[in-house]
Amino acid sequence: MSNSKQVEVEKQSFLDQVRASFSNQSTLLVVTLVVLGVVFQITSQGIFLSTGTLGTVLNDWGSYILLAVAQTFVVITGGIDLSVGATVSLSSVVAGWVLVKGLGLDSTTSGSDATPYVLLAVLVSLLVGLTVGAINAFLINVLKIVPFIATLATMGAMTGLAIIISGGMPLQGPNNWELGIPYEIFGIQLPISTTVLAVMIITVICGLILHKTKFGLHTFALGSNAFATRAAGISPARQITKVYMLSGGLAGLAGAYAYIRLGAGSPSNGTGMELYAIAAVVIGGVSLMGGVGRIVGIALGTLVLFTVQSGLLMVKVITVSPSLKQVIVALLIVAAVAIQALQKPARK
Numbered sequence: 001m002s003n004s005k006q007v008e009v010e011k012q013s014f015l016d017q018v019r020a021s022f023s024n025q026s027t028l029l030v031v032t033l034v035v036l037g038v039v040f041q042i043t044s045q046g047i048f049l050s051t052g053t054l055g056t057v058l059n060d061w062g063s064y065i066l067l068a069v070a071q072t073f074v075v076i077t078g079g080i081d082l083s084v085g086a087t088v089s090l091s092s093v094v095a096g097w098v099l100v101k102g103l104g105l106d107s108t109t110s111g112s113d114a115t116p117y118v119l120l121a122v123l124v125s126l127l128v129g130l131t132v133g134a135i136n137a138f139l140i141n142v143l144k145i146v147p148f149i150a151t152l153a154t155m156g157a158m159t160g161l162a163i164i165i166s167g168g169m170p171l172q173g174p175n176n177w178e179l180g181i182p183y184e185i186f187g188i189q190l191p192i193s194t195t196v197l198a199v200m201i202i203t204v205i206c207g208l209i210l211h212k213t214k215f216g217l218h219t220f221a222l223g224s225n226a227f228a229t230r231a232a233g234i235s236p237a238r239q240i241t242k243v244y245m246l247s248g249g250l251a252g253l254a255g256a257y258a259y260i261r262l263g264a265g266s267p268s269n270g271t272g273m274e275l276y277a278i279a280a281v282v283i284g285g286v287s288l289m290g291g292v293g294r295i296v297g298i299a300l301g302t303l304v305l306f307t308v309q310s311g312l313l314m315v316k317v318i319t320v321s322p323s324l325k326q327v328i329v330a331l332l333i334v335a336a337v338a339i340q341a342l343q344k345p346a347r348k
Contacts, residue, residue, distance in 0.1 A: 129252020
């Protein structure tokens with residue numbers, strides 16, 4: 001009898017450990033990535049896990065992870081930033097305008113000769129993003145407009161400005177295409193380029209800032225309990241300003257990434273990117289109520305998002321239209337929110 005009870009206790013303990021592991025969002029995402037990799041490798045007749053495909057997935061991941069990280073900081077405070085996609089468009093367009101209209105350069109300047117101008121484009125894009133972030137903070141803190149409406153208004157304004165400045169056409173400027181070429185080690189091509197590596201480094205730095213600094217602690221505190229944060233001597237308005245400027249700055253860097261990939265500043269570079277950023281945040285386990293989130297989960301969530309999209313377009317068993325991408329993203333958002341809701345009782 002005692003042996004039977006011991007076996008039952010051990011079985012229950014094992015089930016509790018399994019349940020605890022799968023209540024962790026990062027664990028779920030890693031398992032999901034493994035399953036997706038196996039399924040898509042089989043259904044694509046062995047080409048999904050090729051270096052070329054993985055490189056494409058990581059290039060797409062690099063375009064959006066900066067926006068997802070930006071959105072993470074904002075959502076943890078209990079807000080939202082709908083202007084990140086428009087900021088990508090505007091920052092890349094302004095960078096292109098400075099190089100093409102301001103300095104009189106064109107696409108004939110390339111390779112290492114274009115590197116200084118590419119760095120200038122990155123700086124200009126960053127400054128544009130910081131400016132948009134400051135405008136969002138002003139609307140929220142001073143005019144007392146709720147973040148959803150404030151950033152919605154900014155999204156429309158920045159999208160319009162991008163079209164006005166560019167005339168609705170891409171501004172083709174100097175670019176160093178070698179920055180997007182995958183590395184080779186001992187003759188083996190890796191799916192990582194200079195631009196993707198730079199994005200990875202920025203993501204790691206943001207993760208350290210969020211989880212290891214007072215700035216990150218104050219960000220979580222603001223999203224968890226704004227009243228207690230104020231009572232602790234932390235200014236919510238000042239923290240909101242810092243967070244939205246960080247969000248804008250990262251979106252500006254995403255605009256620079258888009259410029260480097262395309263060699264041009266286009267008003268359509270950031271179209272719809274805010275939806276993907278929000279999807280990545282939700283899939284990565286960030287609570288839309290604020291106060292909860294991890295950068296590791298965001299990185300994995302963004303990777304899951306683009307693994308699904310790339311994999312479905314490559315499968316040989318069924319035909320999937322590229323136009324279904326937004327439907328897929330919407331379904332992933334619903335699934336992620338549903339999983340969060342099911343996990344809440346376990347967390348309590």
